[in-house]
Amino acid sequence: MSILDWAVLCSTLAFIVIYGIWKTRQQQDINSYLLGNKEAKWFTVALSIMATQASAITFLSAPGQAFVDGMRFVQFYFGLPIAMVVLSSVVVPIYHKMNVYTAYEYLEKRFDLKTRTFTAILFLTQRGLAAGFTIFAPSLILSSLLGWNINITNIVIGVIVTAYTVIGGTKAVNQTQKLQMAVIFVGMLIAGVLVVQMLPDEISFSNALHIAGVAGKLNAVDFEFDPTSKYNVWSGIIGGFFLAMSYFGTDQSQVQRYLSGASIAQSRLALLFNGMIKIPMQFLILFIGAMVFVFYYFNPSPIIFNKVALTEATEKVDGFDKLQKEYAHQMKERESSALDYAAALNFGNKEEIATTKSHLMVENAKTVALKSEIIEKVEKQAPEVDVNDTNYIFLNFVIEYLPQGLIGLLIAVILSASMSSTSSEINALASTTIIDIYKRILKKDGSDQHYLTASKMVSVGWGLYAILFATFANKLGSLIEAVNILGSLVYGVILGVFSIAFFFKKIGSKPTFYAAIISEGIIIYLFFFTEVPFLWYNVIGCLSVILFSLIFSYFMKEEVRMNEE
Amino acid sequence: MDQNEQKPPVGKSWKQLYAIVLGELVVLITLFSIFSKAFN
Numbered sequence: 001m002s003i004l005d006w007a008v009l010c011s012t013l014a015f016i017v018i019y020g021i022w023k024t025r026q027q028q029d030i031n032s033y034l035l036g037n038k039e040a041k042w043f044t045v046a047l048s049i050m051a052t053q054a055s056a057i058t059f060l061s062a063p064g065q066a067f068v069d070g071m072r073f074v075q076f077y078f079g080l081p082i083a084m085v086v087l088s089s090v091v092v093p094i095y096h097k098m099n100v101y102t103a104y105e106y107l108e109k110r111f112d113l114k115t116r117t118f119t120a121i122l123f124l125t126q127r128g129l130a131a132g133f134t135i136f137a138p139s140l141i142l143s144s145l146l147g148w149n150i151n152i153t154n155i156v157i158g159v160i161v162t163a164y165t166v167i168g169g170t171k172a173v174n175q176t177q178k179l180q181m182a183v184i185f186v187g188m189l190i191a192g193v194l195v196v197q198m199l200p201d202e203i204s205f206s207n208a209l210h211i212a213g214v215a216g217k218l219n220a221v222d223f224e225f226d227p228t229s230k231y232n233v234w235s236g237i238i239g240g241f242f243l244a245m246s247y248f249g250t251d252q253s254q255v256q257r258y259l260s261g262a263s264i265a266q267s268r269l270a271l272l273f274n275g276m277i278k279i280p281m282q283f284l285i286l287f288i289g290a291m292v293f294v295f296y297y298f299n300p301s302p303i304i305f306n307k308v309a310l311t312e313a314t315e316k317v318d319g320f321d322k323l324q325k326e327y328a329h330q331m332k333e334r335e336s337s338a339l340d341y342a343a344a345l346n347f348g349n350k351e352e353i354a355t356t357k358s359h360l361m362v363e364n365a366k367t368v369a370l371k372s373e374i375i376e377k378v379e380k381q382a383p384e385v386d387v388n389d390t391n392y393i394f395l396n397f398v399i400e401y402l403p404q405g406l407i408g409l410l411i412a413v414i415l416s417a418s419m420s421s422t423s424s425e426i427n428a429l430a431s432t433t434i435i436d437i438y439k440r441i442l443k444k445d446g447s448d449q450h451y452l453t454a455s456k457m458v459s460v461g462w463g464l465y466a467i468l469f470a471t472f473a474n475k476l477g478s479l480i481e482a483v484n485i486l487g488s489l490v491y492g493v494i495l496g497v498f499s500i501a502f503f504f505k506k507i508g509s510k511p512t513f514y515a516a517i518i519s520e521g522i523i524i525y526l527f528f529f530t531e532v533p534f535l536w537y538n539v540i541g542c543l544s545v546i547l548f549s550l551i552f553s554y555f556m557k558e559e560v561r562m563n564e565e
Numbered sequence: 566m567d568q569n570e571q572k573p574p575v576g577k578s579w580k581q582l583y584a585i586v587l588g589e590l591v592v593l594i595t596l597f598s599i600f601s602k603a604f605n
Contacts, residue, residue, distance in 0.1 A: 042574055074597065081590045085583045213604025220597040233594065269574055275586045279593050 001146060001407060008408030012183055013415060017164050020176035024168035030451045033169035034101055034431045036260040044174050045270035048257045049248075050277065051177035051184075051420035056138035059188065059417050062282065063394035064305075066289025070219040072231045074286055076535075077279050079240025083248060084275030088268040090502055091249050096264045101435040103255040103498070110501040111509035113440070118513075119497060120436035122490050123252055124429060130487065131425040131462065132469025135161075137391075138418045139470065142411070144308045145395050154470040161419040162463025165426045166456050170260050173423045180416035187413035190406060191398065192288045198401065200298050200339075207342040208294045214341070214357060215364050217290040220283070230533050239535035242542055246495035253428035292397050297338045299401070303327055303374055305392040309385050316382035323374050330370050334363040422466060430459040488534040489527060492541020493519050499542060500549050507553045515548030 001009075031037060040048070065073045100106050104123065108116035135157050143150040164172050199208055212218050222232040229235065248254045248271070261267030303324060304310040314320050341356040375387050398410045434455045439446065446454070493516050500512045523541045526532050532540075576582045 078590065078594065081586050085586055089579065089583065209604050216605060218601055218604045220601045221594060222601075223598070265572065265574055268579070269582070272582055272586050276589055279590070283593075283597070 001411075002404045004404045005408030005411070008405050009412050009415075012409065012412040013160070013419075016176050016179045016183070016416065017160055019179060020164050020172045021167050023175045024171040029448050030434075030455060032171065033452055033455055034256070034427075034435070036169070036171040036174060038260060039171075039262050040174055040260045040266065041262060042266040042269040042273065044178060045258055045261045045267060046273040046277075047181045048174045048177045048260075048424070049254060049270060049274045050281075051181050051417075052253055052257055052424035053247075053278075053421075054184070054417055055134050055421040056414045056418035057134075057391065059184065059285065059413060060138065060141055060391045060395055062285045063289030063292055064390035064392065066217060066286040067293045067393045068390050070217040071283070071286040071290055072219045072222060074220050074279065074283050075222070075231045075233055075236030076240055077282050078233060078236035079238065079242070080244040080278050081275035082237070082241050083244035084271045086245065087249050088271045088275075092258060092267045092271065093264050094502065095255065095259060096261075096267065101259070102252050102432050103250050104252070104432065104436045105440075107497070107501060108440075111512060115497065115509055115513055116436060117441070118516075119250075119494055120432050122494060124432055124437075126487055126490060127251070127253060127425055127429055128462065128465060129469065131422055131429065131466040132473060134418060134422045134425060135466055136470035136473040138414050141391055141395055142414070144306055145392065145399055146411075151471055154467055157415060157418055157422070158463060158467035158470060161422045162426060162460060162467070165423045165463065166459045169455070169459075170256065170427055173427050174257075174260060176423065177420045180420040183409070183416045184413050187406075187409050188285060188288065191402070191410060192284065192291070194402060194406070195288060195291045195295050195397070199295060202339065202346075203294075203298070203342050204346070207345055208291060210345055211294050211297060211338050211341065211360070212290045214360050215293065217293050220286075227536070228531065228533065230535070235533070235535055239533075239539055242492065242495060242538035243535065245499075246491040246538055246542070250491075250494050250498045251428075252432050253424045256428045256431055257424065289394065292394060295397065295401075297331075297335050300328065301331060302396075303371060304378075304385075304387060305389040305396045306386060307392075307396075309387060309389065312385045313378045313382060313387075316385065317378050318381065320378075323377070327370055327374060330363075330367050334360075334367050337363040426459055426462045426466065429462040430455050433458045433462070488537045489523055490520070490541075492523060492538040493545055495538065496542040496545020496549075499546055504546070504549065507549050508556075510556050511549045511552030512545070514552055515545045518548050519544035 062073065095103070095106060098106055098109060100109075102120070104116045104120040107119055135154055139148075139150050139153040139157065142148050142153055164176060168175070196205055196208065203211075209218065222229070223234075224232060225234045226232060227235075258267040258270055261270060302310055304313060314324075317323075337356065337360040341353070341360045344352040344356040378385055378387055395410075395414070398407055402410065434451060438454060438458070439451060443450075496519060497512055497516050500507050500515075519541055522544050523537050526537065526540065573579055573582055576585070
């Protein structure tokens with residue numbers, strides 16, 4: 001990285017952090033610390049919600065996903081706007097009216113202490129591990145592509161984010177996220193424009209779309225109902241709806257964002273705004289990936305985009321240099337076919353278009369087959385080499401091809417995204433620890449000042465925990481996978497518990513608690529003994545809790561504790 | 566919920582805003598579908 005890149009990167013991040021701390025320097029009580037005095041306007045809350053969901057991996061992985069698998073991943077978000085409408089109309093008024101600090105606090109008012117504590121602990125376990133991973137994942141990629149020391153990167157990101165979260169609490173998280181989202185939007189927009197501009201002169205934007213289309217990269221929508229397919233319209237709408245309901249409705253890292261809204265109306269509008277912006281935003285990020293794919297038709301493309309893995313493969317695989325030359329030759333053949341196809345499109349002769357198109361399809365297939373053959377060889381001869389390079393493709397493009405200054409800005413985008421998610425997580429972990437565990441069970445009679453100090457100390461604790469987890473994550477490969485699995489294993493059941501609380505006013509705590517335990521057993525069975533894709537766990541877990549609760553409530557007559565209406 | 570809370574900060578009513586969000590979803594899926602068919 002050049003001095004200019006470093007200057008852009010450091011000044012952008014420093015400005016965001018200093019601004020966040022300065023804007024929130026007068027924190028006085030626990031309410032202002034955890035809920036920002038409930039003063040935030042809808043636009044601030046909306047950006048905070050979006051910044052919390054969009055981690056660094058979103059911006060690193062999504063373009064790579066489109067590069068490898070096409071744009072069909074966008075369907076994953078189709079259920080989100082529907083969930084935003086349900087949450088906005090039903091859930092937000094309940095949380096606001098009950099004046100709760102955390103989502104789990106509501107469960108005690110609705111059911112009992114054991115249900116509240118159970119869900120709070122599930123959240124702390126799952127989100128605590130995820131917070132470390134949010135720091136670790138971008139550090140790993142930056143260290144591979146830029147040669148940065150991974151531990152120092154973890155510590156720098158972790159210490160900065162913990163510092164401003166501890167000092168400013170929820171307000172600082174909201175204020176910094178506004179600027180972080182601005183940096184992210186500007187950076188991604190510039191990257192998108194540049195990748196199209198950097199295509200050869202003879203390739204128009206329309207040509208680029210046709211070339212990406214021939215390779216199947218613009219497959220944004222698939223209406224075929226296939227329960228085994230990860231992404232189609234139906235799994236996106238149904239599975240995505242349940243996932244978004246669980247994440248935005250029951251995960252404290254999101255609930256805390258809209259609880260900081262100045263009124264019910266401000267929080268509701270923030271969620272609706274998120275519902276409108278999320279899909280176009282993801283579409284554009286994926287589209288950048290599809291354009292990066294076209295860009296590499298006309299520029300040298302490595303077999304593996306992860307530089308560390310490429311070096312290892314070169315050293316450990318017999319004849320890898322020869323394979324690389326063979327691959328480069330095939331890429332040239334493909335480039336030539338793409339240029340012929342573009343020329344035919346520009347000329348407009350239908351026959352010539354059909355001929356050059358089928359030729360390009362043949363060259364595409366040959367390229368894919370050759371790459372698979374090489375990757376297979378690497379996996380066989382050097383199984384320790386990580387050949388899954390989806391997350392490295394976009395940043396590799398940024399570092400190799402974008403001009404000085406913009407590289408710094410794009411790395412600021414990645415780090416901003418990482419910090420914005422982590423700050424919300426630390427903030428939410430601290431709130432849940434203090435409100436649902438410490439204040440409720442361990443020390444009930446503390447002063448406001450005592451809980452404020454305790455919140456700050458707990459935030460420091462969770463920040464250090466996240467840094468420690470990120471530092472050791474390299475040695476815990478299978479645990480990282482477990483973090484993602486753990487999330488999908490518990491989200492559906494938690495949503496089921498909240499659904500009973502919100503929509504089935506006559507069902508009490510006992511039927512819900514037992515239904516949750518049985519449903520969790522079903523999800524674990526599905527995970528170990530079936531091939532059901534994880535997105536469906538959310539649907540099955542939630543519906544199972546509702547079904548069993550209804551059955552049990554028929555046999556277990558009990559008095560329902562409260563009704564918020 | 567009081568009357569002030571009932572009124573959205575923008576737009577006429579919440580129902581109208583919900584319709585806009587869900588309508589946009591339908592429009593986006595239709596546009597994406599046309600986009601996919603045009604270039605695949």
